[in-house]
Amino acid sequence: MPIANSYLQALEAESIHILREAAANFRKPVILYSIGKDSSVLLHLALKAFFPAKPPFMLLHVDTMWKFREMIAFRDRRVGELGLQLIVHVNRDGIAKGIGPISHGGAVHTDVMKTEALKQALDLHGFDAAIGGARRDEETSRAKERIFSFRSTAHRWDPRHQRPELWQLYNGRIHPGESIRVFPLSNWTELDVWTYIRRENIPVVPLYFAAERLVVERDGMLIKVDDDRLSLRAGEVAQQRWVRFRTLGCYPLTGAVESRAATLSEIIAELAAARTSERQGRAIDHDQSGSMELKKREGYF
Amino acid sequence: MAPPPLDPGDKDMLRLITCGSVDNGKSTLIGRLLFDARLVPGDHLEALARDSKRYGTVGDSPDLALLVDGLQAEREQGITIDVAYRFFSTARRRFIVADTPGHAQYTRNMVTGASTADLAIVIVDARKGLLAQTFRHSTIVALMGVRHVVLAVNKMDLVDYSEQRFAEIVATYSLLARRLELAAVTAIPTSALRGDNVIEPGAAMPWYRGPTLLDHLETVDVDRGDTRPFRLAVQWINRNGADFRGYAGSVLGGSIRTGEEIVVQPSGASNRIARIVTQDGDLAEAGAGQAVTLTLTDAFDVARGDVLAATDRPPHVADQFACHLVWMHDAPMLPGRPYLLQLGTATLTATVTELKHRIDVEIGVHEATKQLALNEIGFANVALDRPAPFDVYNENRDTGSFIMIDRTSNATVGAGMIRFPLRRASNLPWQAFAVDKASRARIKHQRPCVLWFTGLSGSGKSTIADGVEKRLLALGRHTYSLDGDNVRHGLNRDLGFTDADRVENVRRVIEVARLFCEAGLIVLVSVISPFRSERQLARERMADDEFVEIFVDTPFAECERRDPKGLYRRAREGKITNFTGIDSPYEAPESPDIHIRTTEMSLEGEIESVMKVLRDRGVIG
Numbered sequence: 001m002p003i004a005n006s007y008l009q010a011l012e013a014e015s016i017h018i019l020r021e022a023a024a025n026f027r028k029p030v031i032l033y034s035i036g037k038d039s040s041v042l043l044h045l046a047l048k049a050f051f052p053a054k055p056p057f058m059l060l061h062v063d064t065m066w067k068f069r070e071m072i073a074f075r076d077r078r079v080g081e082l083g084l085q086l087i088v089h090v091n092r093d094g095i096a097k098g099i100g101p102i103s104h105g106g107a108v109h110t111d112v113m114k115t116e117a118l119k120q121a122l123d124l125h126g127f128d129a130a131i132g133g134a135r136r137d138e139e140t141s142r143a144k145e146r147i148f149s150f151r152s153t154a155h156r157w158d159p160r161h162q163r164p165e166l167w168q169l170y171n172g173r174i175h176p177g178e179s180i181r182v183f184p185l186s187n188w189t190e191l192d193v194w195t196y197i198r199r200e201n202i203p204v205v206p207l208y209f210a211a212e213r214l215v216v217e218r219d220g221m222l223i224k225v226d227d228d229r230l231s232l233r234a235g236e237v238a239q240q241r242w243v244r245f246r247t248l249g250c251y252p253l254t255g256a257v258e259s260r261a262a263t264l265s266e267i268i269a270e271l272a273a274a275r276t277s278e279r280q281g282r283a284i285d286h287d288q289s290g291s292m293e294l295k296k297r298e299g300y301f
Numbered sequence: 302m303a304p305p306p307l308d309p310g311d312k313d314m315l316r317l318i319t320c321g322s323v324d325n326g327k328s329t330l331i332g333r334l335l336f337d338a339r340l341v342p343g344d345h346l347e348a349l350a351r352d353s354k355r356y357g358t359v360g361d362s363p364d365l366a367l368l369v370d371g372l373q374a375e376r377e378q379g380i381t382i383d384v385a386y387r388f389f390s391t392a393r394r395r396f397i398v399a400d401t402p403g404h405a406q407y408t409r410n411m412v413t414g415a416s417t418a419d420l421a422i423v424i425v426d427a428r429k430g431l432l433a434q435t436f437r438h439s440t441i442v443a444l445m446g447v448r449h450v451v452l453a454v455n456k457m458d459l460v461d462y463s464e465q466r467f468a469e470i471v472a473t474y475s476l477l478a479r480r481l482e483l484a485a486v487t488a489i490p491t492s493a494l495r496g497d498n499v500i501e502p503g504a505a506m507p508w509y510r511g512p513t514l515l516d517h518l519e520t521v522d523v524d525r526g527d528t529r530p531f532r533l534a535v536q537w538i539n540r541n542g543a544d545f546r547g548y549a550g551s552v553l554g555g556s557i558r559t560g561e562e563i564v565v566q567p568s569g570a571s572n573r574i575a576r577i578v579t580q581d582g583d584l585a586e587a588g589a590g591q592a593v594t595l596t597l598t599d600a601f602d603v604a605r606g607d608v609l610a611a612t613d614r615p616p617h618v619a620d621q622f623a624c625h626l627v628w629m630h631d632a633p634m635l636p637g638r639p640y641l642l643q644l645g646t647a648t649l650t651a652t653v654t655e656l657k658h659r660i661d662v663e664i665g666v667h668e669a670t671k672q673l674a675l676n677e678i679g680f681a682n683v684a685l686d687r688p689a690p691f692d693v694y695n696e697n698r699d700t701g702s703f704i705m706i707d708r709t710s711n712a713t714v715g716a717g718m719i720r721f722p723l724r725r726a727s728n729l730p731w732q733a734f735a736v737d738k739a740s741r742a743r744i745k746h747q748r749p750c751v752l753w754f755t756g757l758s759g760s761g762k763s764t765i766a767d768g769v770e771k772r773l774l775a776l777g778r779h780t781y782s783l784d785g786d787n788v789r790h791g792l793n794r795d796l797g798f799t800d801a802d803r804v805e806n807v808r809r810v811i812e813v814a815r816l817f818c819e820a821g822l823i824v825l826v827s828v829i830s831p832f833r834s835e836r837q838l839a840r841e842r843m844a845d846d847e848f849v850e851i852f853v854d855t856p857f858a859e860c861e862r863r864d865p866k867g868l869y870r871r872a873r874e875g876k877i878t879n880f881t882g883i884d885s886p887y888e889a890p891e892s893p894d895i896h897i898r899t900t901e902m903s904l905e906g907e908i909e910s911v912m913k914v915l916r917d918r919g920v921i922g
Contacts, residue, residue, distance in 0.1 A: 006312065006313065007312055007313055007314035007394075007395040009590075009591075010314050010590055011314075012592075013551060013590055013591055013592040014592075016551075016592035017536070017551045017592050020536040020537045020549055020550070020592070021536060021646075023537055024536055024537050024605055024646070047580060048579070048580045048581075049549070049592070050537075050539060050549070051578065051579065051580035051594070052539075052541045052545060052547075052578065052580075053539050053540060053541040053545075136386050136388070137387075137388050143385040143386055143387065144384065144385045144386075163712060163713040164409055164410075164412075164413045164629050164704075164713050164716065165384075165413060165713075166412065166413050166416035166417075166702070166704060166716045167416045167417060167698060167699060167702045167704075168417075168551070168699060169643050169702065169703070169704045171643065171704060171706055171711070171713045173641070173706055173711040174711060175711065186386070187386065187388070187397055189388050189390070191390070
């Protein structure tokens with residue numbers, strides 16, 4: 001009997017179930033498309049969930065204007081191939097104030113260009129559900145996040161008053177102005193994501209694969225010199241090194257890891273032996289212990 | 302440990318829950334599993350070392366519990382407060398661990414974690430043996446239908462690894478397991494702190510020859526050998542062009558092949574599977590756990606909420622059932638109050654018609670009760686607003702379970718496991734009469750309606766209603782007035798003023814008002830009716846244009862100043878309890894049909910504002 005007994009099939013089926021619930025429960029749901037590997041898997045699952053029709057979701061990318069150039073190129077190519085509707089939102093107020101990660105630091109930049117920008121976009125378009133690729137294994141505060149996670153009219157998450165979530169029953173009922181964040185990949189791990197990408201042959205941004213890239217060591221991280229906005233400080237030297245990225249975000253805030261893993265199988269082998277977690281390369285997580293929880297309560301995705 | 306095989310995607314998955322009390326080492330046990338299996342990344346270990354110095358409770362060693370306890374607030378309190386999900390993978394299996402707190406007031410979290418678990422680890426402190434919490438956890442495990450139980454007798458290091466102590470605890474637990482009808486119990490002596498029998502055998506317990514915890518988790522057979530009948534709850538209608546109409550959903554039991562006959566419930570229409578569509582190509586067969594899109598040979602109307610099922614073993618279809626109900630909200634469950642009920646992919650309106658008993662989960666006895674408070678578990682009859690398909694929970698967890706949602710706040714307030722269908726409603730068919738509401742109203746030359754006056758005690762509801770009724774009478778209309786105080790002398794003589802009794806009080810008034818309305822009368826109802834849910838029920842029990850909600854809005858201070866019946870004074874003196882506005886809430890209407898601010902209007906003006914709406918609506922000419 002073709003029972004879904006492999007865990008990867010079970011995870012896929014669970015995610016498809018969640019995506020269909022999201023489509024059925026909300027008036028105007030949107031996929032938060034961040035271009036990374038998790039978004040790629042999410043998009044792939046959405047195509048499966050609604051085949052042969054197209055997914056009944058628009059895509060939203062909150063562009064901080066500091067993403068890797070290869071991410072933007074990949075985004076535009078992928079969305080074009082699939083014929084989906086993409087909204088790109090930029091916080092114009094932040095641009096007017098000249099906010100950026102180098103001039104203002106990671107915390108301010110992320111708050112203004114990402115968290116605030118996301119709230120603006122959700123309000124502007126009246127989205128009542130935002131579907132994201134966050135996973136519970138990424139960070140301790142995420143381990144307690146619900147799959148249908150309630151947000152107040154001010155987009156706030158209250159970890160102490162979450163709706164209980166039982167069986168496969170997701171409560172999507174909200175009042176006007178409130179919203180739900182939907183996390184279909186909640187029960188996936190980083191290794192699951194890569195194993196699935198290999199099995200399903202899902203396109204991802206080439207930055208995930210090791211190559212010689214121009215990087216500079218800064219604050220203990222390897223930062224890619226992605227464009228000329230990153231000027232070298234005294235004593236810094238840009239050099240070609242074999243690196244890859246485990247997560248993708250704003251390039252001045254995203255550390256590369258030294259790696260020779262240039263294929264999916266090599267990435268999976270590397271992860272299976274890995275001794276560090278995926279978000280280690282993210283500068284914004286290390287400000288203080290529990291900092292992700294603080295950001296999430298304020299509406300960070 | 303050998304690294305996982307290169308394609309780990311083919312392992313199977315085990316979902317488990319850990320149950321233990323605050324200090325019997327539950328988080329440490331899970332932390333130990335992750336730590337010894339070397340599944341904790343290096344930077345998490347660094348954070349652990351840092352946090353252990355700040356929050357740790359075990360001196361200089363890493364406090365493994367901190368690996369599991371997520372939120373900042375919880376670390377500071379030293380307890381886990383919600384459900385957290387952890388993942389780990391070994392060469393043989395992929396695990397999802399629901400970690401839920403053992404603290405007494407968090408039954409709802411444990412119920413949540415247990416709802417999807419295949420296996421439960423019940424942790425007992427070897428020094429203390431079975432505690433009240435052990436009974437609580439095991440009762441919930443049994444209620445939630447978790448089939449496999451591991452009894453982890455932990456902290457064996459603190460009882461000198463005594464085989465006799467272990468045997469005593471196991472013997473006592475087996476009595477409990479028999480009473481609760483727990484199927485498969487495996488007992489393992491452990492020391493999470495020292496790592497004995499968690500992953501490696503405990504050298505200090507040579508007398509124990511069974512598997513370590515991880516051995517058991519990796520090998521226990523949870524494959525159900527699915528003999529259940531086919532079920533699929535329709536989630537989404539997939540329309541693609543003019544020709545394609547598919548029904549998307551997850552197979553919730555059994556399996557299905559193309560060409561097989563199925564029945565669509567609740568309609569009972571027969572149909573046949575044409576195609577099983579997936580993006581990876583059509584399938585000949587689909588089984589439990591798969592998310593598919595089905596097309597049918599006959600173009601009958603199928604909607605979200607319908608269940609496609611095996612023809613020879615269809616689900617029950619009924620509008621009443623008996624169930625276990627776990628209450629998960631601060632506001633208690635009140636029989637008679639309507640809630641939303643999410644059952645599979647259907648959303649219905651439901652009321653608890655009879656609360657049979659509450660279960661004391663620590664000693665297992667049943668107690669009489671009028672309501673269910675947070676974390677209480679009851680056995681109840683539930684009535685739905687229409688027949689729905691379902692199974693008994695023990696036969697299918699997905700089609701036999703539901704959540705209850707508050708209609709005002711949208712909070713998830715309860716969870717239920719259906720035990721058996723009730724057929725009484727189907728034995729009580731409606732008697733059809735030739736004379737109906739319209740014909741009764743016609744000979745009175747009027748349109749019936751219900752004028753529902755709500756407001757605080759002393760706000761002036763009855764005075765305004767009386768004035769309106771006099772005007773209607775003068776116009777030759779046929780009316781009846783139902784007064785909150787007066788009905789309590791007769792019809793509702795048996796009810797008090799608790800929230801539960803107030804709900805029942807209003808429910809009866811609604812039904813009587815409805816009967817008078819059926820009789821063709823204009824009905825004036827003056828009751829405080831403090832809760833939005835019941836007023837919403839009143840609106841729903843009448844036809845759309847028959848219900849007029851009138852908010853008699855007098856500020857609390859003004860009502861207390863007037864105090865026409867001396868009730869406020871007596872409530873202040875503590876001689877009356879559960880008095881609305883003092884120690885019982887009033888939920889003001891958000892959008893009443895008529896809003897009368899009594900401090901801004903004369904009585905004549907108030908009466909006229911009601912008459913105007915009746916004229917506008919064509920109730921009176």
